[in-house]
Amino acid sequence: MNNNLKEQVLRSSGVNVLKCMRCGKCSGTCPSYDEMEYHPHQFVYMVEKGDIETLMNSKSIYKCLTCFACVDRCPRNVEPAKVVEAVRLATIRKQGNNHLIADNIPEMLDEDLPQQAIVTAFRKYTK
C-alpha cells in the first residue's frame, strides 16, 4: 500500500472513493470493459485499498474512453472515470513515462484523421 500515491490520486481526482457501495454499475456500463484488465469498480476499490502501483502498471489506464458513462450512471456519485484519469496521470507524469511519443505519430496518421485525435492523444497520454 502506497499512501503517498493514494493521496495523490485522491487529490488529483477529487473523488471520494468511500462513497462506493460496490454495486458494480460502472463496470456494468463500461464500453471498454472487455479490453481492461482492471475494471472501473476495481479502480475505485483498489485506490481505496491503496493498491495504486498495480493499476499504474496496467494497460487498463489507456483503455478508458473517458466517455463518462460510469460517471453519469453511478448511483453514489463516485465518478470512477476521474479515478482512472488520476491513476493514468500518476503514471505519465513520471519522467520518461509518456505513453505517446511524437516520433511514432506519423505512421499512425491517415489523411482523414482529425487533428483532434492527435491533440487529445497528446493531452491524455503525455506530460
Add this chain to the structure above:
Amino acid sequence: MQRIGVFVCHCGTNIAATVDVKAVAEALSHEPGVVISQEYQYMCSEAGQNLVKDAIKEYGLTGVVVCSCSPRMHENTFRKAAAAAGLNPYLVEIANIREQCSWIHKEIATATEKAVILGKAAVAKVHLNTPLTAGESPVAKRALVIGGGIAGIQTALDIAEAGFEVDIVEKEATIGGKMAQIDKTFPTLDCAACILTPKMVEASQNEKITIHSYSEVSAVKGFVGNFTATIKKKKRFVDETKCTGCGLCTEACPMKKVPNAFNLGLNNRSAIYIPFAQAVPKVATIDPNYCLKLRKGDVNDKVCGKCAEACTVGAINYHQQDEYIEQKYGAIVVATGFNPIKLDKYDEFAYNQCPDVVTSLELERLMNAAGPNGGTLLRPSDKTHPHKIVFVQCVGSRCDDSKGKPYCSKICCMYTAKHAMLIREKYPDTEVYVFYIDVRTPGKNFDEFYRRAVEQYNVHYIKGMVGKVTPKADGTIDVQASDLLSNEQLHIDADMVVLATAIEPDQTARPLATMLTTQMDTNDFFTEAHAKLRPVESATAGIFLSGACQGPKDIPETVAQASAAASKAIGLLVKDSITCNPCVAHSNELMCNGCSACEKVCPYGAITYQDKEFRMPDRTIAIRRVAGVNPAVCQGCGACTVACPSGAMDLNGFSNSQIMAEVDAICK
C-alpha cells in the same frame, strides 16, 4: 429563599467521558440558592430518580435542575419524579449537557466549562419558575384517518373496534391503496386481494366507520383532542347514495380509451369507471378529463350522456360540485402511503423506450388475474410469453446522485424473490436473473424465502448491477451488466426487464404535514416523535403515523404500525379530557392596553377581549378593554408576547424574565 437541588447525570460515559461531571456538580453547588449538588451514573434510572425525590424531601427543595440529556428525552421523567416527591413538576429545569455538549465536543476542559454554563443558565431560570397547574380540555370522540390503504383501513378498524367513530379520507375512488394492486404477498404467497378485500368490506360495513372516497383533507385547525378538519369530497359526477355499482354505465360509455390507472396504464378503461371489481365503495366515478360530455366544458350540451341513459337509478349527475364537510376530531392518523418513483431520469434502463421494461408494481398487475392479461404473464409489447426475465434491484434506491433516494426501499429484495419464484413456479421454462447489490432479508421467514428462490426455484442471483439496457430490433432486450464475482461483463438477451423501483412518500404528504404542523425528514417521510420509543406518534400531539408514510415498510410491518397507531389514538380518545400544556400565555390585565396586537398574531384564536372595571390608583373606577387567554386553546407559542408592546402578555415556563435570566447566566 430558594432551595435548589442540582443533579448531574453521567449517562454512563455518554456525558462523563467528555464532561467532568464532578467538576460541574462542584461548580454549580456555589450558585445562589443551590443547597445540594450531586452527580450520579444514570439519573433517569430508578435509583437516580430516587436521589432526586429524596433530596426534594430532605432539603425541602423549591427547584430542581437536572444536567442530563435533552429535555425532549427526559424532561417528563424528572417532572414526574418531582411531582411524586411533592414538588410542582414545573419547578424542574433540564440543562442539556449530552446532545448539546458532551456529544458534540471533544475537549474535556471546554466541554466541562460549557456544561457548567448551561447548568448555571438552568439554575438562573429555575429561580424564576413558578408552580404551574395544567388545565384540562375535552376530547372529541372521533378519529380521522387520512389514507385508505391497508394502513388506514387497519387503523380505522381497530379504532372502530374500540367503539369510536372513525372517518377515512381516501383521495382515490376506492379504498385499498397499493395492496389492492399487488398480486401475491411474501413470504407466504397469499393472494393479496383475498386478504385485503374482506377488510375493505368490513370497513365499509362497520357502522362506526365513514369512508370518504375521492376526497381530500383541505384544512386542519385546532390541537390535540380538538381538531377541526375540512374534507373536500371531489365531484365524481355520480350520486354515491344512489349508485349500486352495477356497471351498466361503464359498458354504455363510448369512451373506452382511457389509460387504466389501477392497472398502471397497462390497459384501458372507460371514462366512467369503477376502479376494480371489489372496489369500496363500489360506486362509479366519471373522469372529467376523458368524458366526452364533461370535456366539452358545457354540461348542458347535448353530447353523449350515454351513462346517464344507462343508469337505472338516476345516479349520474353532470352538475355535481365539490362538497366540503367540516368535522371535529380528537385524533388524526396519517396513512398516506407511498408510490414508486418516476423513472424519467433512469433511462439507461430504457424504461421510457421499451414497453417490456416494467416496474415491479407493473409486473404485479401483469401477473394478476384481474390485470390486463387476466393473470397470464405476457410481454406488454407483443403479448408473447417472456422466456428470459431480468430483475434489476435498487433502481433509484441507495442513491447519492440527486436522481434517486438515499435510503433503502426495504421491500424490493423480498418482492423480487417473490416475483422470481412465482414466475419459475408458473412458467418453469422461463429463466430468471436477479442483479443485486446486497440481498436484504431481515424478517421472519424472509431469508428462508429468498433461499427457496435460489435453491428450489433456481433463480439466478448475480451480484452486480445492470449498466445499460438496450432494446433491440428483434424485440429482445440486451441487458449489459457486471458480474462482480466472476469479474466479467455480461450480456443477457432478455425478453423482459423488471425494475425494482425505489418508493417515495405520496406527493400529498408534504402539504398535509404543513397543515398538521408535523415534521418531515428530508425525504418527506413523516418524522416520529422518537425513533425508538415513540415510533407511531408524530411530535405534534394527537397526530399519529401509520404505514409507509413514516418510512418504507412491507405489509406485516404496516399492519403492525397501523394497529399501534390505532392503539395510541384510542388511548387518547378514551379520555374525556386531556391535560393541557400549562406553559401557556397569560395577560397581566393591569398592564394590558387592549390594543389587539396579540389577538392578531394568535394562530389559535385563544385571545379574547373584554371590558373590565378596574380600581385606579386614584380610587376611581375605570372600564378598560383587556385581553384574556383561553388556556385550553392556547398552545404556548409565545407570538403574542412579542407582539405586546407593554409586556403585559407573558408565557408560563418561558417568561420574559426567565429567558432574560438564562441570557444573563450564559453571557456573564
Add this chain to the structure above:
Amino acid sequence: MQEAIISKAKQLLADGTVNRVIGWKKGEFAYDITPAIFESAEEIDADFVYDDFTSANVSKYLVKESKKEGKVLAFLKPCDTYSLNQLTKEHRVKRENIYVVGIPSDGKLDAEKIKAKGITGITGVEKDGDTLKISTIYGEETMPVAEAMSNKCLSCKSKKHVTYDELIGEDGEVIDSNRFGMVEELENMTSQERYDFWRNELSKCIRCNACRNVCPACTCENCVFDNPDSGVQNKAAADSFEENMFHIIRAFHVAGRCTDCGECSRVCPQNIPLHLLNRKFIKDINSLYGEYQAGADTTSRAPLNDYTQDDCEASIVHERGVE
C-alpha cells in the same frame, strides 16, 4: 384661524355637542404653547391659543379624555388625525366620545430655530408671505418663514385629514414628501460611520422620557421600561448600551404603528433626531412589505402583526446597502 377655532369651540359647547374642549394655552413664553382642557366659553376666551407655534398633537390626551363622561372636542391638524386613527384602531381611544374638527396646517414654527438666529425675547410672530415677522421685547425682527419652520413640517407627508367630524377650511391631499432623504444618506454610509453618527447622537440622551411621553403611539398603560418583570426596567440609562436599548426597543415597539408625526424629535431637549429610527422602520416596511401608512385607516393589519408566505428572509439585510 384662531378666531374661527374659538368660535367653533364655543358654538359646539353651547349647543351641547361637546361638554369640553381640548385646546392649547400659552405657557411661560409666547412660543411655549401647551395643550389644555377648557370647559366653558369663559375659559376659552381667557386662555385659548392657536398660532404658528401651536404644534402639540393633542391625540394622545384623548386616550384619557375620551374615556371620561361626555364628549370632548379636539382640533386636529392633518398629521394629528393619523395619530387619532391609529389610536382608534388599537382601541386606545373611544372615538364616539370625541368630536373632531379638522383644521388645516401650513406648517408650524420652531422657536429654537428663531432663537438660533440670535433673536430672543420673542413675544409674537406673524407670517407675511415668505417672510416671518417676529416681535420681540427688543423690537421687530424678520427672517424667511422656511428657515423657522419646524423640521417635522418641512417633510410633511399629508395635508389630508383621515378622520374628522367637521372641517374648518378645505381638506388637502397626501403629498409626496422627501422624508426618507436622511435615512438614505445614513444607509449609504459605512457601518462605522453609522455607528459613530448614532453614538454621537444617542450619547446625548438624558433619559428624560420626553419622546416616550409625547409619542401618540407610546400609550401603554405601563411602559415595558417601567415593568419589573420585563427584565429591561430602568429609569435612567446607566451605560451607553441602555441608551441604545431604550431607543431601539422604543422604535421597535412603535414600528408599523408610528404615523411619523415627528413629535419625538420635536420635543427632544437634546435634539436627537429620533424620528430617523422610526422612519428607517417605515422605509423598510414600505420597501419589504408594501407601502403602509399607519393611521391612514382603522382596519388594516399592522405590518408586524401580518405576514405573507413569501416574505423576504432576514438575510436580505446582508444583501443590500453599505456594509
Add this chain to the structure above:
Amino acid sequence: MNTFTYYPGCTLRTKAKDLDVYARSSAEALGITLEEPENWQCCGGAYTTAKDEIATKLSAVRTLNAAKEAGRPLITVCSACHNVIKQTNYDISNDEEMAAKVNNYLKLDEAYIGETTVYHYLEMLRDVVGFDNLKKKVVNSFKGKKIAAYYGCLLLRPSKALAMDDPENPSIMEDFIKAIGGTPVIYAQRNECCGGYITMEDKAQASKRSAKVMDSAQEQGADIIITACPLCLYNLKKNSGSDLPVYYFTELLAEALGLKEANNE
C-alpha cells in the same frame, strides 16, 4: 441577442471544414450572426478532469473570457470543443479553488468566474431559433429519410456539466431531424461512445466500438447517421467497416435550408 461569439476549433479549420462551413452559412440564413474571437487557441480536444491540472484548462478559459468581454453567449459546434469548454465553465463556476488558480495564471483585468453562457449549435437551434421556426424555413425536406442521430458521449456527459438534454433519452437531435422533415431513428447506442479517443491508441477497440454503434443504427433501419463530432465521423466512417453514410448535422441543415446543392439521390 442574435449575435454570438463563435468558437470553431482547430479541426473545423482542417479536416472538418464541412461542419464549419455549413454551420456558418445556415446560421446566416437563420438570422444568426456568428463572430469569431481573435486569436483563439485549440481547446485541447479532451478535458482533463484532474483537479491539479490547470494549464490544460487555460485556453478554454481564454475563449470563455473573450465571449464574456464581448458580452455575448458562446457557441460551439464541434462536440469535443463543446465538451471541453462546457466542463471548464462548469468547474470554474463550482470549484472555487480551481477558479482561483486559473485566475492567478491568467491575470485577467477582471477575474473570470463562469459568467459566459455556452451553447452548442444544436441548443442555439432549439432555444434561440426554435425548431418550429426552423421547420418553416426548410426548402429541401428530408421527408421519408430515416435518420439516426449519433450523440456519442461528448454532447451529453457528464450531464451535470453539459446539461443539454436527458443524458439517457435525449431528444434534441431527433427534434432537429423532425424539423428538417426526416424521420428520426431511435437506437440504443446513440449515446454510447464510438471509441474516438482511443483511435490512435488502439485501432481494434475503436473499430469494435464504432461497429457496434453503426450496427445498432442499421438494425433499427437508419438510412443515414448524423453527428456533431469530427472524431466520431472519422471513426464511424473509417473504422466501423459499415457503409452507412455518416454526415455532419450541419450539412443536412444547410441542405434543408437550400444552401447546398441538393444531393438527395
Add this chain to the structure above:
Amino acid sequence: MQVNENKEFQPLIVAFCCNWCSYAGADLSGTNRLNYPTNVKIIRVPCSCRVNPMFILRAFQKGADGVILCGCHPGDCHYTSGNYFTRRRMTLLFSMLDFLGIERDRTRVEWVSAAEGAKFAATMNEFTEAVKKLGPNRRLEDLRCRKQ
C-alpha cells in the same frame, strides 16, 4: 467573550432554538456526533416567535458576540405561523441594528428542521467563524460587563 492573550479570540454565541425543529435539529447533530464549537450556547424557546428583540439586545449587552435565531422552515412551524412573524420581526430588527452601525454578521436567522442535524452543526460552525472574524462585540455592549 473570552480573550486569552495567546489564544485566538473565542466569541460567545447565543443561539435561540425553537423546541420543535431547531432544538431537535441541535439534538440530532448531537446524536450524530457532528461537532460544532463550544462557543455556541443554546437557549430553548417554544417557537422562534417567542424571541423578543429585547432578548437579543440583552445578550449583546451582557457580552454576547453573536446571536443566532433558529426556527422551523417557513411553512413548517409547529404553531402554523410563528416563524412568519419571526421573519418579519428579525428582518426589521437586524436592519435597524445595521442602521445603527452594528456589524451585520453578528446576527442571523436560520431555518433548521428537526431532521437537519448536519445543517445545524454546519450553520453553527459557519456562524462562529463569521463572528470570530469580526472580533469582540464592542459596539453594543454594557461596558460594566466587559471582562478584563
